Amino acid sequence: MTAEEDSTGTGRTPVPGRRADQAAAVEPGPEARPQDTRAETGGARSSVGRRALLGWGGAGLALGAVAAGGTATALHNDEADAASASAGQAVPFHGTHQAGISTAVPDRLHFAAFDVTTEDREELIQLLKDWTTAAARMTAGHAVGDGAFGPVPESPPDDTGEAAGLKPSRLTLTVGFGPSLFDKDRFGLAEQRPEALVELPAFPGDKLEKARSGGDLCVQACADDPQVAVHAIRNLARIAFGKAAIRWSQLGFGKTSSTTPDAQTPRNMFGFKDGTRNVSGSDKKALDEHVWVAEKDGPAWLADGSYLVARRIRMHIETWDRTSLKEQEDIFGRDKREGAPVGKAKEHDEPFLKAMLPTSHVRLAHPDAHNGARILRRGYSFTDGTDGLGRLDAGLFFLAYQRDVRRGFIPIQRSLARHDALNEYIQHVGSAVFAVPPGVRDKDDWWGRELFS
Amino acid sequence: MRPVRLCAVSAALAAISVAAVSGCAEKADAGGEGAIEVTATDDSCEVSRKTFPAGHVQLAVENKGSKVTEVYVLYPDGRIVTERENIGAGTKAKVTAEIKAGDYEIACKPGMKGDGIRQKVEATGGGKPAKRDPKLDAAVSAYRDYVLEQAELTLPKAEKFAEAVKAGDLEKAKKLYAPSRIGWERTEPVAESFGTIDPKVDLREDGLEDGQDPEKDWTGWHRLEKSLWKNEKITATDKKLADQLIKDLTTWQKKVGKAEITPTSMANGAKELLDEVATGKVTGEEERYSHTDLVDFKANVEGAHKSYELLKPVAKKNDAALVKELDTQFAAIDELLDKYRQDDGEDPDEYAFTSYDKVGKDERKKLSDGVNALAEPLSKLAAAVVK
Numbered sequence: 071m072t073a074e075e076d077s078t079g080t081g082r083t084p085v086p087g088r089r090a091d092q093a094a095a096v097e098p099g100p101e102a103r104p105q106d107t108r109a110e111t112g113g114a115r116s117s118v119g120r121r122a123l124l125g126w127g128g129a130g131l132a133l134g135a136v137a138a139g140g141t142a143t144a145l146h147n148d149e150a151d152a153a154s155a156s157a158g159q160a161v162p163f164h165g166t167h168q169a170g171i172s173t174a175v176p177d178r179l180h181f182a183a184f185d186v187t188t189e190d191r192e193e194l195i196q197l198l199k200d201w202t203t204a205a206a207r208m209t210a211g212h213a214v215g216d217g218a219f220g221p222v223p224e225s226p227p228d229d230t231g232e233a234a235g236l237k238p239s240r241l242t243l244t245v246g247f248g249p250s251l252f253d254k255d256r257f258g259l260a261e262q263r264p265e266a267l268v269e270l271p272a273f274p275g276d277k278l279e280k281a282r283s284g285g286d287l288c289v290q291a292c293a294d295d296p297q298v299a300v301h302a303i304r305n306l307a308r309i310a311f312g313k314a315a316i317r318w319s320q321l322g323f324g325k326t327s328s329t330t331p332d333a334q335t336p337r338n339m340f341g342f343k344d345g346t347r348n349v350s351g352s353d354k355k356a357l358d359e360h361v362w363v364a365e366k367d368g369p370a371w372l373a374d375g376s377y378l379v380a381r382r383i384r385m386h387i388e389t390w391d392r393t394s395l396k397e398q399e400d401i402f403g404r405d406k407r408e409g410a411p412v413g414k415a416k417e418h419d420e421p422f423l424k425a426m427l428p429t430s431h432v433r434l435a436h437p438d439a440h441n442g443a444r445i446l447r448r449g450y451s452f453t454d455g456t457d458g459l460g461r462l463d464a465g466l467f468f469l470a471y472q473r474d475v476r477r478g479f480i481p482i483q484r485s486l487a488r489h490d491a492l493n494e495y496i497q498h499v500g501s502a503v504f505a506v507p508p509g510v511r512d513k514d515d516w517w518g519r520e521l522f523s
Numbered sequence: 524m525r526p527v528r529l530c531a532v533s534a535a536l537a538a539i540s541v542a543a544v545s546g547c548a549e550k551a552d553a554g555g556e557g558a559i560e561v562t563a564t565d566d567s568c569e570v571s572r573k574t575f576p577a578g579h580v581q582l583a584v585e586n587k588g589s590k591v592t593e594v595y596v597l598y599p600d601g602r603i604v605t606e607r608e609n610i611g612a613g614t615k616a617k618v619t620a621e622i623k624a625g626d627y628e629i630a631c632k633p634g635m636k637g638d639g640i641r642q643k644v645e646a647t648g649g650g651k652p653a654k655r656d657p658k659l660d661a662a663v664s665a666y667r668d669y670v671l672e673q674a675e676l677t678l679p680k681a682e683k684f685a686e687a688v689k690a691g692d693l694e695k696a697k698k699l700y701a702p703s704r705i706g707w708e709r710t711e712p713v714a715e716s717f718g719t720i721d722p723k724v725d726l727r728e729d730g731l732e733d734g735q736d737p738e739k740d741w742t743g744w745h746r747l748e749k750s751l752w753k754n755e756k757i758t759a760t761d762k763k764l765a766d767q768l769i770k771d772l773t774t775w776q777k778k779v780g781k782a783e784i785t786p787t788s789m790a791n792g793a794k795e796l797l798d799e800v801a802t803g804k805v806t807g808e809e810e811r812y813s814h815t816d817l818v819d820f821k822a823n824v825e826g827a828h829k830s831y832e833l834l835k836p837v838a839k840k841n842d843a844a845l846v847k848e849l850d851t852q853f854a855a856i857d858e859l860l861d862k863y864r865q866d867d868g869e870d871p872d873e874y875a876f877t878s879y880d881k882v883g884k885d886e887r888k889k890l891s892d893g894v895n896a897l898a899e900p901l902s903k904l905a906a907a908v909v910k
Contacts, residue, residue, distance in 0.1 A: 185892075187896065222905075222906040222910075224787045224905035224908075225903055225905050226902045226903075308899060311895045311896050311898075311900075312848065312852055312895075312896030312899065312900065315888075315892035315896075
């Protein structure tokens with residue numbers, strides 16, 4: 071719960087007038103939102119001078135990411151310094167890459183995977199266009215369509231209304247296409263299927279539930295305010311009725327990794343700091359090398375896109391909490407209080423892998439163990455109540471973006487699944503992989519245009 | 524939102540209605556001048572005046588025919604302004620009502636059957652109510668006929684079911700249970716609008732309040748369902764409950780003509796039928812003992828489809844894309860349901876569907892998705908009708 075506590079009650083910057091500027095590209099809706107009245111939610115972490123660094127890219131539980139964070143330069147899509155956007159502001163929707171990958175990670179998540187239920191390619195295209203229109207409005211803080219309060223009293227309003235009056239809350243909406251969308255005889259996309267969009271192999275110890283796995287489409291909604299994230303998914307699901315249906319979804323809180331040199335390294339549900347050395351959203355070189363699909367990677371439609379792996383990782387909280395501090399620290403390969411690697415004093419000190427147990431999580435997940443493979447993680451903690459036996463149904467909803475799943479997640483997870491000491495305390499119960507198309511360039515563009523045109 | 528309302532007391536009705544409203548049969552004691560004379564025979568219905576001032580209106584009815592008759596004053600949409608039943612051959616009766624300016628029909632029903640013999644009349648003066656689209660009035664009128672017809676069709680089926688219960692024939696009663704509910708399920712929003720009937724005939728056990736005794740306070744179809752499938756025996760109480768069910772359904776049939784139905788209540792009623800499916804049938808809660816949920820499901824969809832078809836000409840003019848989508852989704856849900864149909868479709872009284880406890884989780888998800896796919900555009904029908 072530490073991560074959650076950390077995230078609340080910290081100073082929240084009031085919204086200056088810049089939201090309107092950022093949202094200028096989008097037509098203001100009939101109910102452009104006034105000042106937030108829910109200042110108690112979410113919020114940027116307080117600015118302690120600690121830069122995010124240490125940490126380790128693990129796929130399994132993935133503590134921290136890899137690679138040294140670069141300096142904060144232009145962030146996302148040359149459009150705005152989203153990293154410094156305070157809680158509540160709008161993140162630009164249009165750009166070269168989709169927002170929600172390298173942009174700053176807000177504290178809340180609603181992720182949804184959809185089955186496409188229509189068999190009509192044109193209907194699927196129309197859905198993506200309608201989604202794009204709605205997403206541009208919602209991320210700017212506007213309501214969908216004619217808004218939540220009209221215009222016809224006999225009819226339900228276009229927007230569901232629970233986000234009326236709330237700020238944009240740094241909402242980002244990111245769409246992905248699952249392998250099943252490219253199946254033969256479906257939408258004529260078989261030829262377009264990227265080679266790198268592979269089904270993940272079975273990893274030892276997986277206990278995947280069908281009802282929490284797969285999907286033709288996914289939407290990742292990140293926001294500072296959970297209500298704003300849920301509102302977005304709910305409205306997109308509603309727009310999709312008859313064309314696509316939610317297959318499964320996941321709520322998340324307390325980001326477990328960061329794409330910004332963050333004020334304070336977040337902790338995961340095991341109480342360990344996480345995400346200190348994730349690929350930084352400002353590290354253009356690392357992003358180009360490890361996250362964005364290059365034109366030469368093929369296929370052309372996916373250039374400037376990425377691949378997303380989503381895993382629901384259940385954590386056996388109760389047994390973990392009965393584990394001695396020493397064992398916990400050995401398992402991770404760093405100390406719990408400071409986050410320093412074994413034998414080192416500070417969280418951000420360069421780790422000496424050989425000092426760690428060969429089964430330690432950090433050592434196994436380190437890029438040195440995988441030919442330098444790195445992934446950009448945006449995972450969240452989750453707690454879905456209890457499991458009927460009184461145990462917390464809690465864990466990590468792992469989300470990782472990479473340029474090629476075969477060189478990113480798969481080798482890392484293969485190694486972790488075989489050897490990681492942490493496996494005694496975690497289990498992968500859901501899994502999905504998606505190709506994430508490039509960004510929506512401007513107001514005439516739409517999600518997936520390059521794929522379908 | 525309740526789509527239709529019961530015309531109970533004219534004052535209450537006047538308070539809630541919008542258009543030309545008001546009037547239920549009252550005890551006629553006023554009499555004398557100004558009364559409109561209605562002369563009914565077995566094949567005619569003469570009216571002394573076809574125009575009369577709006578306000579307190581009295582009909583002086585004389586039945587000169589050989590059959591018992593009834594007399595109605597009807598709105599253009601078929602709703603009853605006022606009525607008088609059981610006017611015996613050779614007798615007289617008086618009917619009074621508060622009638623606002625507008626067009627009406629007076630109908631005599633010799634033998635108390637059918638549509639009756641009708642006369643157009645007009646109440647004049649006062650602020651004329653805004654004219655409604657005659658196409659919409661026709662839709663409402665046709666839908667009212669449908670609702671009445673469903674109630675009339677339901678009674679004999681329910682009677683057969685009740686007889687099987689009273690005869691203690693467990694297997695036969697089980698077979699007749701689901702078909703006895705179809706007419707009710709097709710028109711449920713209208714049926715439910717009579718607040719007192721629905722809890723008597725269609726209550727589930729978990730609908731009882733704290734302090735209510737299932738033994739005493741639980742009546743209707745689902746109580747019998749539990750006896751037949753769960754307890755697997757028919758008690759003396761069940762036999763009494765079967766009689767009670769018929770009595771309550773008869774009340775329903777009598778009241779249907781007075782339900783206030785509007786084009787938007789038809790449209791939203793259709794959506795509500797899908798909501799019934801979404802909240803009760805898809806989950807298997809409605810027919811938890813008999814597992815005949817798919818029969819109810821089918822009937823709900825049919826009822827919704829009827830409303831839609833009647834409103835379609837107007838909706839098409841205002842929102843052609845919506846109509847196209849609804850046609851597609853109705854066809855899709857029918858196709859999906861047909862996969863579970865087990866009879867040959869020849870016998871209109873036979874509705875055999877797969878027992879819902881045999882429908883797997885994935886299949887239920889598909890049915891649920893299908894309902895969402897239809898109900899979402901259906902929720903926009905009302906707006907398309909009133910545009």
